[in-house]
Amino acid sequence: MGAALITGASAGLGAEFARQLAAKGLDLVLVARRREKLNEVKQEIENSYPNISVSIIEGDLSQPETPQIIAEQISAQGIELHYLVNNAGASGPRLLQDQDMGWRPHHEYLTLMMTSIAELCHRLVPTMAAAGYGRVINVTSVSGRIARAGDSHYGPAKAYVIALSEALALTVKAQGVNVSALCPGFTHTDFHATAGMNEIKQSTPSMLWYSAEEVVREGIAGVEKGKAIVVSGRLYRWLDPLMQSVWTRWLFKGRGLPASSSD
Ligand SMILES: NC(=O)c1ccc[n+]([C@@H]2O[C@H](COP(=O)([O-])OP(=O)(O)OC[C@H]3O[C@@H](n4cnc5c(N)ncnc54)[C@H](OP(=O)(O)O)[C@@H]3O)[C@@H](O)[C@H]2O)c1
Numbered sequence: 001m002g003a004a005l006i007t008g009a010s011a012g013l014g015a016e017f018a019r020q021l022a023a024k025g026l027d028l029v030l031v032a033r034r035r036e037k038l039n040e041v042k043q044e045i046e047n048s049y050p051n052i053s054v055s056i057i058e059g060d061l062s063q064p065e066t067p068q069i070i071a072e073q074i075s076a077q078g079i080e081l082h083y084l085v086n087n088a089g090a091s092g093p094r095l096l097q098d099q100d101m102g103w104r105p106h107h108e109y110l111t112l113m114m115t116s117i118a119e120l121c122h123r124l125v126p127t128m129a130a131a132g133y134g135r136v137i138n139v140t141s142v143s144g145r146i147a148r149a150g151d152s153h154y155g156p157a158k159a160y161v162i163a164l165s166e167a168l169a170l171t172v173k174a175q176g177v178n179v180s181a182l183c184p185g186f187t188h189t190d191f192h193a194t195a196g197m198n199e200i201k202q203s204t205p206s207m208l209w210y211s212a213e214e215v216v217r218e219g220i221a222g223v224e225k226g227k228a229i230v231v232s233g234r235l236y237r238w239l240d241p242l243m244q245s246v247w248t249r250w251l252f253k254g255r256g257l258p259a260s261s262s263d
Pocket residue numbers: 007008009010011012013014031032033034035037059060061062087088089090112139140141142183184185186187188189190191192194
C-alpha cells in the first residue's frame with residue numbers, strides 16, 4: 001500500500017488523520033513546524049501499528065519554499081503517495097485591524113491557507129493521476145461556505161480551497177483521483193486555544209461541537225465515495241443548504257455564526 005502525506009499532523013485533525021490512515025495500512029509522511037509534537041505522533045503510530053513506516057518533514061507552510069522541499073523529499077525517497085491531506089491551518093491575523101505588523105504576516109497567512117495547498121496539488125497530483133489512483137482531502141471549513149462580517153481572511157481563504165477542490169475533482173476524477181473539500185464546523189482540537197479564542201467554547205452550544213475522530217472519519221468516507229464537498233457533522237449538513245440559500249444569506253450579513261476574528 002502507498003503512503004499518505006498529511007500537513008499539520010502535529011495536533012488536532014492532522015494527528016487524527018495520521019491515526020485513521022495508519023489504521024487503513026498507509027505509510028505516513030507527517031509535516032508541521034513542531035518536530036517534538038510530530039515525534040510524539042510518530043511514536044504513538046509506531047507503537048500501535050509496528051508495520052507502518054512514519055517519516056517526518058519539519059516545515060513551515062507559510063514560507064514559499066516549503067512545498068517544493070516537501071515534494072523533492074517525497075520524490076527522493078521514492079514514496080508513492082496514495083493520499084494527500086492538506087490540513088495545516090490557523091485562525092490568523094485580522095485583515096483590516098492588524099496594521100502595526102505590516103503586510104508580511106498577512107501574506108504569510110495567505111501562503112499557508114491557500115498558496116501552499118495549490119502548490120502541493122500542483123506538484124503531487126499529476127503523479128497520482130499518471131499512476132491512476134489518488135485521494136486528496138483539502139481541509140477547509142463551513143466558514144468558507146458563507147461570507148460573514150468580520151471574517152475577511154479565514155473564511156475567504158477557505159472559500160478558495162473549496163473552489164479549488166471542486167475544480168480539481170472535476171479535472172482528475174476520470175484518472176482515478178478523488179478530491180474532496182472537507183468542511184468541518186466547530187471541532188475539539190487545539191485550534192481555538194492556539195488562536196486565544198477559548199471563550200468561544202463557553203459561548204457556543206455544545207451541540208455545535210464535534211470530535212476530531214468523527215470529522216476525520218467522515219472526511220475519509222467522503223473522499224472514498226468521490227464527494228467533492230464533504231460537510232462534516234449532521235447539524236452542519238442540515239444547516240449547509242440553508243447557508244447556500246439566497247433567502248437566508250441576509251441573516252448572516254451582520255450576525256450569524258460567531259466570526260473567527262473581527263476586522
Ligand atoms: N478546530 C476547528 O473548529 C476547525 C473547524 C473548521 C476547520 N478547521 C481546520 O482544520 C485544520 C486543522 O486545524 P485543527 O483544528 O486540527 O487545529 P490545531 O489543533 O491547532 O492544528 C493545526 C495544525 O496546523 C499546523 N500548522 C499551523 N500553522 C502551520 C504552518 N505555518 N506550517 C505548517 N503547519 C502549520 C500545526 O502544526 P505546528 O504548529 O506544529 O506547525 C498543527 O499541526 C485547519 O485547516 C483548520 O482551519 C478547524
